[in-house]
Amino acid sequence: ETPKSVQRLVASVSAATFAVTSTYWSQAIIAEVYALHTVLIALIVWFTLRWQTQIWARYALAVTIGLGMAHHVTTILLIPAVVVYLLSQVDRPIKIATQSLIQYGALAAAPLLLYLYIPLIAPFTPYAHLTLSETQTLTLYDNSIFGFVSHITATAFAGELQPAAVGIERLKLVWQLLLQQVRWPGLILAAMGIITLWCRQRGLFGLTGLMFLAVIGFNLIYFIGDVFVLFIPAWLVVCIWIGVGILSLTHHLADRFVRQKIGAEDSVIFQRMRRQLWRNAYQIIALSLPLFFFALPIFLMVTNFAVVDQNKNTQAQTRWQEILAEPLPESAILLSNDRNEIMPMWYYQYVENRRPDLLGLFPLITPDPAYAHISGVLDQALSSGRPVYFIKPMDGLSLKANVIPEGTLYRATSLPEAPTYKQQQRLTDPSSAETISLMGYDLSATTVKPGETIEVTLYWYVDHPLAVNYTSYVHLISADGTGITQSDHQPGGDFYPSSEWQVGETLRDRHQLTLPSDIPAGEYRLRVGMYYQPGPGVIQPLGDGLEPGTLVVETAESQEGLLQ
Incomplete structure (x- = not known):
């Protein structure tokens, strides 16, 4: 009902809003796949809407779906929505000729031939195989039929699909991300757009709604660290709804204003003149109102600019210049728990040919x-x-290695062999079936003086997976059971907490005990163990604790007594 000029103006507001949403904007300015992925999704929607009226759109849709699948496999999430929409637009039973099916299938499959580039280039890709030692080779890409199929179907990420892990926190994440993209004004306009489509364009309501639900549903069960970027197609749908909401509101306000000032368009008095006046006034008002809605993308641009601005983001460059300036020995291995922190090294190695002897490793590299x-x-x-x-x-x-600062890096070396008891002592919690064994312990000194600090090193053997992050403790206890001093901490910290410990590992857990300055001389018991703290003031012990040995405290008076 609104003029094309008004529709285009509103579409500009919608497009501008999407362009400055924080997630899309952040991905559009870096060398990533998601900006092009979004373009292909927008084209799929556009060609779908023109399927009935334009023959060429049918062929273009098939090709674009194929390109989307070749570019990012999550394009498959859109196919159910497209099929349902096309079926809903046909009034009579569908009869599709076999020839047409072959045609469309071939057009969709043709872009998938781009995948053949992978096995062709693999033999010439220097990082397809990385040599760690004579007996250790990392295969980043297996150039076989099985490896090819696994690669293009993203089999390596199948373990990140965890439907059973979805809970309220995951739903909160979706809401927070949505609110971050378009804020409350955008959400209100999107809600108006949804209502408008439900009332007037059920087909488009179904197409966009199913797309939105498919993307959100998949991301709810897909547990990867940067899952937020996979929500971009859903935010594209939200911005389409915003555009529909603005268009509906513009039409309603313009129509109401003109009717109040001029009267109904179908008035019998001066009918032709009044109709022309009505239309002119409506168009002027309808063209003016959307201009106010540019406030939304302007607001988002201003508030998001500081977040997405990469102008001074040189931390990775600066850090790797420092690392490569270090006198690293030949063939050194550099480790991080984050892939993105290692990738800049590949740029320097494969583009600038700097230190090609170094090897960077991170979890899930294979x-x-x-x-x-x-x-x-x-x-x-x-x-x-x-x-x-x-x-x-x-x-x-x-816990796993000796770590010593060396320049701006940290040298890691293997631990010495752990002392062991003749028979392992075990912590066991009957209520949870959790268990861990104490292999042995070391003291930095067997006798200490009041006020001194002693290091107690525990060696834990992981004989059972642990479900939670435990705190370990070492308590010094007098003969009557009174606590003298203690050390409690979470072994492994944030990088390797107990819930990630692997069965079969022996881990070194170091504690420091500082003795009171007024502690009497004598022999004191060491009590060690673990507990879990699910909340403030709540402690769930892993068993009753162990007493592996004693510590002797000597004072000046006790030493004099020995001399006498």
Whole structure:
């Protein structure tokens, strides 16, 4: 009902709003796949809407779906919505000729031939295989039929689909991301657009609604760190709804204003003149009102600019210039728990040919389970015999290795063999079936004086997966059971908490005890153990604790007594 000029103006508001949503804007200015993915999705929607009226749109739709699948496999999420929409637009039973099916199928499949570039280029790709040692080779791409199929179907990410893990926190994440994109004014306009489509364009309501639900539903169960970028198609739909809402509101306000000032268009008095006046006034008002809605993209642009601005984002460049300036030994291995922190090194190696001897590793660099966790990556690196460095502090990994600062890096070396008891002592919680064994312990000194600090090193053997992040403790206790001093901390910290420990590992857990200055001389018991703290003031112990040994405290008076 609104003039084309008004529709185009409103479409400009909608497009501008989407362009400055924080997630899309952040991805559109970097070398990533999601901006082009969004263009292909927009084209799929456009060609779908023209399927009935334009023959060429049918062929274009098939090709674009194929391109989308070749570009990003999540394009498949749109297909049910497209099919339902096309079926809803046909009044009579559908009869599709076999020839047409073959035609459309061939057009959709043709772009998938782009995948053949992968096996063709793989033999010449320097990082398809990385040599860790003579007996250790990392296969980043398996150039076989099985490897090819696994790669294009994203089999490596199948483990991140976790429907059972979806809860209220995941729903809160979706709401927070949505609100962050268009704020409350945008949500209100989108709601108006949804209502308008339901009342007047059920087909488009179904198409956009099913697209939105498919994207949101998939992302709810897909647990990867940067899942927020996969919501972009859903935000595109929201901005379409915003445009429909603005158009509906513009039409309603313009129509009401003109009717109040001029009267109904079908008045019999001066009918032709009044109709022309009515239309002119309506068009002027309808063209003016959308201009006010440009306030939304302007507001989003101003508020999001500081977030997406990359003008001074040189941290990665600066840090890697520092790292490459270090006198690193030949063939050193550099570790991080974050893939994105290692990738700049590949640029310097493969583009600028700087330090090609170095090897960067991170979790999930290959589908091999040995590289699933940073601890496994560290084990593989240490077993290679090559020098190993952390590119940042990862204090929790001192459970697995000796870590010493070296320049701006941190040198990691293998732990010495742990002392062991003749028989392991075990912490067990009958209520949860959680268990862990104490292999042995070390003291930095067997006798200490009041006021001194002693290091107590515990060696835990992981004989059962632990479900929660435990706190370990070492308590010094007098003969009558009175606590003298203690050390409590979460072994592994944030980088390797107990819930990520792997069965079969022996982990070093170091505690420091500072003795009171007035502690009497004598022999004191060491009590060690673990507990879980689900909330403030709530402690769930893992068993009753263990008493592996004693500590002797000597004072000046006690030493004099011995001399006498």
